[in-house]
Amino acid sequence: MRSIVSFYLLSVWLSFLCVIFVWLWSGTWRGGFAWDGSFLQFNWHPVLMVTSLVVLYGNAIVLYRVPLTWSRWRCKLSHAGLLSVAVVLSVLGVCAAFDFHRGNNIPHLYSLHSWIGISTVVLFTLQWFGGLCAFLLPWTPLAFRVFLKPLHVWMGTAIFILSLIASLSGISEKLLLTLNGRNGSNTEPYTALPAEALFANSLGILVVIFGLVVLRILSNHKWKNPQFENESDRERHPGVVFCCCCPSASRLDLLCLQGCSSAYLGCNEWLFELLLTFYQLESVWPFSSDL
Amino acid sequence: MRSIVSFYLLSVWLSFLCVIFVWLWSGTWRGGFAWDGSFLQFNWHPVLMVTSLVVLYGNAIVLYRVPLTWSRWRCKLSHAGLLSVAVVLSVLGVCAAFDFHRGNNIPHLYSLHSWIGISTVVLFTLQWFGGLCAFLLPWTPLAFRVFLKPLHVWMGTAIFILSLIASLSGISEKLLLTLNGRNGSNTEPYTALPAEALFANSLGILVVIFGLVVLRILSNHKWKNPQFENESDRERHPGVVFCCCCPSASRLDLLCLQGCSSAYLGCNEWLFELLLTFYQLESVWPFSSDL
Numbered sequence: 001m002r003s004i005v006s007f008y009l010l011s012v013w014l015s016f017l018c019v020i021f022v023w024l025w026s027g028t029w030r031g032g033f034a035w036d037g038s039f040l041q042f043n044w045h046p047v048l049m050v051t052s053l054v055v056l057y058g059n060a061i062v063l064y065r066v067p068l069t070w071s072r073w074r075c076k077l078s079h080a081g082l083l084s085v086a087v088v089l090s091v092l093g094v095c096a097a098f099d100f101h102r103g104n105n106i107p108h109l110y111s112l113h114s115w116i117g118i119s120t121v122v123l124f125t126l127q128w129f130g131g132l133c134a135f136l137l138p139w140t141p142l143a144f145r146v147f148l149k150p151l152h153v154w155m156g157t158a159i160f161i162l163s164l165i166a167s168l169s170g171i172s173e174k175l176l177l178t179l180n181g182r183n184g185s186n187t188e189p190y191t192a193l194p195a196e197a198l199f200a201n202s203l204g205i206l207v208v209i210f211g212l213v214v215l216r217i218l219s220n221h222k223w224k225n226p227q228f229e230n231e232s233d234r235e236r237h238p239g240v241v242f243c244c245c246c247p248s249a250s251r252l253d254l255l256c257l258q259g260c261s262s263a264y265l266g267c268n269e270w271l272f273e274l275l276l277t278f279y280q281l282e283s284v285w286p287f288s289s290d291l
Numbered sequence: 292m293r294s295i296v297s298f299y300l301l302s303v304w305l306s307f308l309c310v311i312f313v314w315l316w317s318g319t320w321r322g323g324f325a326w327d328g329s330f331l332q333f334n335w336h337p338v339l340m341v342t343s344l345v346v347l348y349g350n351a352i353v354l355y356r357v358p359l360t361w362s363r364w365r366c367k368l369s370h371a372g373l374l375s376v377a378v379v380l381s382v383l384g385v386c387a388a389f390d391f392h393r394g395n396n397i398p399h400l401y402s403l404h405s406w407i408g409i410s411t412v413v414l415f416t417l418q419w420f421g422g423l424c425a426f427l428l429p430w431t432p433l434a435f436r437v438f439l440k441p442l443h444v445w446m447g448t449a450i451f452i453l454s455l456i457a458s459l460s461g462i463s464e465k466l467l468l469t470l471n472g473r474n475g476s477n478t479e480p481y482t483a484l485p486a487e488a489l490f491a492n493s494l495g496i497l498v499v500i501f502g503l504v505v506l507r508i509l510s511n512h513k514w515k516n517p518q519f520e521n522e523s524d525r526e527r528h529p530g531v532v533f534c535c536c537c538p539s540a541s542r543l544d545l546l547c548l549q550g551c552s553s554a555y556l557g558c559n560e561w562l563f564e565l566l567l568t569f570y571q572l573e574s575v576w577p578f579s580s581d582l
Contacts, residue, residue: 110484112463112495155508158503161452166454169463172403176467193396193401204403208456210447219445221512 004223007213008066014210015055021203022050027062029196030178036252037103048093052205053120053163056086058214061156065223072228076077085244087128090121113169119170120162127155171204295514298504299357305501306346312494313341320487321469328394332387338462339384344411344454345498349505352447356514363519371427378419381412384448404460411453418446448509455502462495 026043027033033047034040042281060082063075074191090225094117101108109118134140179190180199188194315335318324324338325331326514351373354366361369385408392399402408425439469489479485503534508514 066523107482107484110482110488112459112466112492113494115496116459116499154507157510158506161455161503162499164452165456165459168403168407171458172460172464173467175403176464191398191401193398197401201403201406205406208453209405213292215449215452217361219448 004065004067004217007217010063011058011062011213011217014206014213015059015136018055018203018206018210019047019051021206022047025196025203027201029199033097035096037099039100041103042058042100042162044096045093045100046207048089048096049117049170050207052086052089052093053124053180056082056089056161056169057160058210060086062214062217064225064228065217065220067225075228076135083095083128083131087125090124094118094121094154111173112199113173114167115205116162116169117166120159120166123155123162124159127152127159133243157215158212160211160223164207167207168204169205171200175200295356295358295508295511297542298508299353302353302504302508304351305497305504306350306488309346309497309501310338310342311476312497313338316491316494317421317486320490326387328390328391330391330395332394333391334386335387336391337465338409339380339387340461341458341498343377343380343384343492344415345458345501347373347380348415348451349501351377352451353505353508355516355519356370356508356511358516366519367426371423374419374422378416379525381415384441385409385412404457404464407453411450411457414446414453415450418443418450448506451502451505455498458498462498463489466491551573 026047030039030041030043033043035044060079063079063082068075087169097114098108100106109115130148131152134145135153161176175190179194180188181189190197317338321330321334323331324334326335351370354370354373357367366582387573388405393462400406421439423441425436425443459545466481470478472480478487481488
C-alpha cells in the first residue's frame with residue numbers, strides 16, 4: 001500500500017518536472033511561442049506532445065492503480081477526461097509542426113520520428129474514440145466491453161511506449177537539427193554539449209524515468225484495484241467460479257462466488273476484506289485441513 | 292496455445308527481418324564494414340546493437356513463454372546463453388562507435404541517444420551479471436533467488452524498452468547526421484526521403500513492431516509456463532497452499548499442494564493436466580457443489 005503511494009507521488013513529481021523542463025526549453029532556449037507558421041509556432045510542438053502523450057496520458061493510465069476512494073464511475077470519467085484533453089493537445093501539437101513545415105517549405109513526414117509520432121497520434125485517437133464508445137456510452141453491451149477490455153488495456157500500454165519512443169527521437173531530432181552550427185544560430189554545436197543540449201538531454205532522461213515509473217505501477221498486479229477489475233466481468237461466464245484464498249494464520253479461506261470468471265489470489269488481508277465487502281457475500285466456506 | 296505459437300513465430304520472423312534490414316543498411320547504403328577507426332567501423336555499431344540489444348535480447352526474454360518441451364535447466368541455460376552473446380556483441384558495438392569517435396575527433400556521449408544507449412548497456416551488463424550469479428550459481432540461497440526474481444523480470448522488460456528507445460533514436464540520429472547534403476555525400480537529403488531513408492525508417496518501424504510483439508508475449512500471463520513459475524518458489528512459505536481450479540463442465544476441481552506459495556488459476560485444461568503431472572499429485576479433491 002505504502003509503495004504504490006510512493007511510486008504514484010514519484011510519477012506526479014516527475015510529471016511536473018517534465019512539463020517544466022519542456023516548457024523552459026521551448027520558451028527560453030528556443031525563443032518562446034507564437035502561432036504564425038514560424039519556428040516559434042514549432043516550439044509548441046514539443047511542449048504539447050510531451051504534455052499530452054507522455055504526462056497526461058501516463059497519469060490517465062495509472063489512475064486505476066491509485067488507491068483512491070473514488071467510485072468506479074468517477075475514476076472512469078477522470079481517465080476519459082484526462083485522455084480527452086490529451087487528444088486535443090496532441091492534435092494541436094501535430095498542427096503546430098505541420099504549420100511550421102508549410103510556412104518553411106519543409107516536407108511533412110519524412111523522418112523516422114514523424115513516422116512513429118503520427119502512428120502514435122492516430123492509434124491514440126482511435127483508442128480514445130473506441131474507449132469512449134465502448135466504456136462510456138451506456139448502451140454498449142457488457143459482453144462487448146468484456147471482450148474489448150484486455151485489448152484496450154494492452155493497446156493503452158503499447159501506445160504509451162510508442163509515445164516515449166516518439167518523444168525521445170523527437171527531442172534528439174530537434175537538437176541535431178538546431179544545434180548544428182548552421183542556420184545562423186549563435187549557439188555552440190551539439191557535439192560541444194552546450195547548456196541547452198545538457199538541459200534537453202536531461203528532459204529526455206526525465207521522460208524515460210517517468211515512463212518507467214508509470215510502467216512499473218502498471219506492471220504490479222498486486223496494485224490492481226479489484227473494485228475496478230471485476231465489476232464488468234460479472235456476467236462473463238456464469239458457470240465459472242470466483243475463487244479467492246487468504247492464506248493468513250495457516251488457514252485457507254475459500255471464497256466462491258457464482259457469476260464471475262475473474263480471480264484474485266494473494267496474501268493481502270486488506271484486499272480480501274475489500275472483496276468480501278464489495279461482493280456482499282452471503283456464503284463463505286472457511287475450512288481448516290491437514291493439507 | 293495456438294495464439295502464443297503464432298506470436299512467437301511472428302517474433303522470430305521479425306527478428307530475421309530486423310537483422311537483414313540493419314545488415315543491408317550498413318553493408319549496402321553505408322559502404323560496408325571494417326575495423327580501422329573509419330566510418331566503416333562505425334557501420335558495425337547499428338548492426339551489433341540491433342542484433343544484440345533488440346533481437347537476441349528479445350528472443351531471450353520470450354523463451355520462458357514459448358511452449359517448449361525443454362527442461363527448466365535447458366531453458367535457463369538458453370536464456371543465459373543468448374544474453375551472454377548479446378552482452379559481448381553490445382560491448383563490441385559500443386567499442387565500434389567509440390573507436391570511430393576517437394579516429395575522427397568526435398566527442399563521446401554528447402547526444403541523447405548516447406546517454407540512453409550507454410545507460411542501457413550498463414544496466415544490461417549489471418542485470419546479466421546479477422542474473423548469472425543469482426540464478427545459475429548453485430550455491431545462491433533459494434530465498435535470495437525468490438526475492439530477486441520479480442526485480443530481475445521487471446528490470447529485464449525495462450531494459451528491453453530502453454533498448455527500443457535507444458535503437459530508434461540511434462537510427463534517427465544516424466540518418467539526420469549522414470543524409471544532410473553535406474560531408475561530401477552525393478545522396479539526397481533526408482527531407483527528400485531517398486531510398487536509403489525509406490529503408491532505414493522501415494528498419495525503425497520493424498524494430499518497434501518486433502518490440503511490441505515481444506512485449507505482447509510477455510504481458511499475457513496465461514502464456515506463463517507454470518513449470519518455470521513455481522519450481523523455485525516451492526520452499527517459500529511452507530504453510531501456504533497451492534490452489535488450482537479447473538472450471539470445466541461446471542465442476543470445480545480443487546487441487547491443493549502443501550509447500551508452495553504460488554498459484555495458478557485459469558480455465559486451461561492443458562495447463563491443469565500439466566500441473567497434475569508435474570507435481571505428481573497424490574490427492575485431488577474434486578467436488579461438485581451447487582455454487
